[in-house]
Amino acid sequence: MAPSSTSPPTSPPHTSQNGENGENSQNALWTLQDVPGKGKGLVVTQDVTPGTCLLSEAPLITTEIITSFDMDSTEQQLLGALNKLPKADQERYRSLHNNFSDSDPTHPLSGIVRSNAYPLGVEEEVGGVFADIARINHSCRPNVVQYWNPLFEKMTIYAVRAIPKGTEITTSYIPGGVSQERKQILKDHFGFDCTCELCSLPEDKLRQSDERIARAEKLDEMIGNSKNIYYAPEEVMKNARSLLNIYEQEGIKDGRLSRLYFDLFQMCNMHGDLARARCFVKYHCDLKKLAEGKDSKNVYEVLLYVKSPQKHGSYEPDGKWKTAASDVPKGMKATEFANWLWRGNI
Numbered sequence: 177m178a179p180s181s182t183s184p185p186t187s188p189p190h191t192s193q194n195g196e197n198g199e200n201s202q203n204a205l206w207t208l209q210d211v212p213g214k215g216k217g218l219v220v221t222q223d224v225t226p227g228t229c230l231l232s233e234a235p236l237i238t239t240e241i242i243t244s245f246d247m248d249s250t251e252q253q254l255l256g257a258l259n260k261l262p263k264a265d266q267e268r269y270r271s272l273h274n275n276f277s278d279s280d281p282t283h284p285l286s287g288i289v290r291s292n293a294y295p296l297g298v299e300e301e302v303g304g305v306f307a308d309i310a311r312i313n314h315s316c317r318p319n320v321v322q323y324w325n326p327l328f329e330k331m332t333i334y335a336v337r338a339i340p341k342g343t344e345i346t347t348s349y350i351p352g353g354v355s356q357e358r359k360q361i362l363k364d365h366f367g368f369d370c371t372c373e374l375c376s377l378p379e380d381k382l383r384q385s386d387e388r389i390a391r392a393e394k395l396d397e398m399i400g401n402s403k404n405i406y407y408a409p410e411e412v413m414k415n416a417r418s419l420l421n422i423y424e425q426e427g428i429k430d431g432r433l434s435r436l437y438f439d440l441f442q443m444c445n446m447h448g449d450l451a452r453a454r455c456f457v458k459y460h461c462d463l464k465k466l467a468e469g470k471d472s473k474n475v476y477e478v479l480l481y482v483k484s485p486q487k488h489g490s491y492e493p494d495g496k497w498k499t500a501a502s503d504v505p506k507g508m509k510a511t512e513f514a515n516w517l518w519r520g521n522i
């Protein structure tokens with residue numbers, strides 16, 4: 177996770193698809209190269225379609241080895257772990273960007289962890305430093321998402337939108353927010369001024385985007401409230417459709433979108449509507465496959481509900497929207513089907 181405007185350009189370009197040991201791959205999809213205004217970055221060498229796995233990489237070091245809050249001890253522990261790695265990997269680690277090289281020059285190995293570590297899972301405290309993934313720069317409108325796959329103990333990077341040849345691979349270091357919030361967090365935590373596609377919009381377009389994002393946050397809050405899901409499902413459905421429109425307008429393709437579908441799955445299940453529950457959990461599952469691969473743990477976990485939504489704990493058989501899973505209409509035109517799915521809210 178290196179905002180690499182001051183990254184040392186010492187690491188030779190490599191085109192490893194899977195990042196293992198820095199070996200070049202015959203099927204390279206990207207290369208490490210200079211990116212104007214950002215230092216180094218990963219750039220795709222061919223057109224990439226959504227759902228393509230661009231990297232799958234094991235960490236060089238994880239923070240599990242750190243057992244002390246004392247900075248000197250931490251530095252020693254990191255040095256011990258680093259010395260066990262092959263020389264090439266040690267060099268790759270040391271060449272990563274350190275945001276804290278000026279403020280704390282005596283703890284460079286810790287600075288690299290603080291600048292580059294990704295959490296190994298949602299809300300996970302253990303982090304990992306990845307030699308190639310750390311080179312991916314930030315965008316508030318990213319073209320990939322990262323996912324820690326605990327089954328293989330690797331971080332994967334999947335394209336979530338089409339990436340034309342010669343385009344930089346970008347991920348988001350932050351969960352979202354309006355432009356002022358995003359810029360402040362990126363400056364405070366990562367030490368750079370964001371000039372991404374979204375933040376560089378003309379003033380009026382940026383204001384419109386901010387208004388949509390602020391509205392999306394309010395809608396998301398309303399939809400995530402269990403009381404609303406139980407007592408006002410019609411309102412939740414209407415707001416969910418509005419939220420989906422905003423995500424489409426803003427090009428949001430990350431976990432917020434798949435979570436929206438999962439919320440709708442649970443709500444329909446809670447009101448006995450197995451037909452719509454099945455559709456929404458299928459959309460959720462398809463997005464997870466696209467962003468995390470078929471062998472994602474999250475995909476395995478929800479596949480059961482695509483087949484049998486009633487097996488999820490949210491199912492209430494006597495709900496007011498009662499349908500059977502087999503009641504999903506067939507042979508409808510797209511707009512007709514959307515009208516059915518969203519209960520008239522299109």
Ligand SMILES: [Zn+2]
Pocket residue numbers: 315316317358370371372373374375
């Ligand atoms: Zn930005």
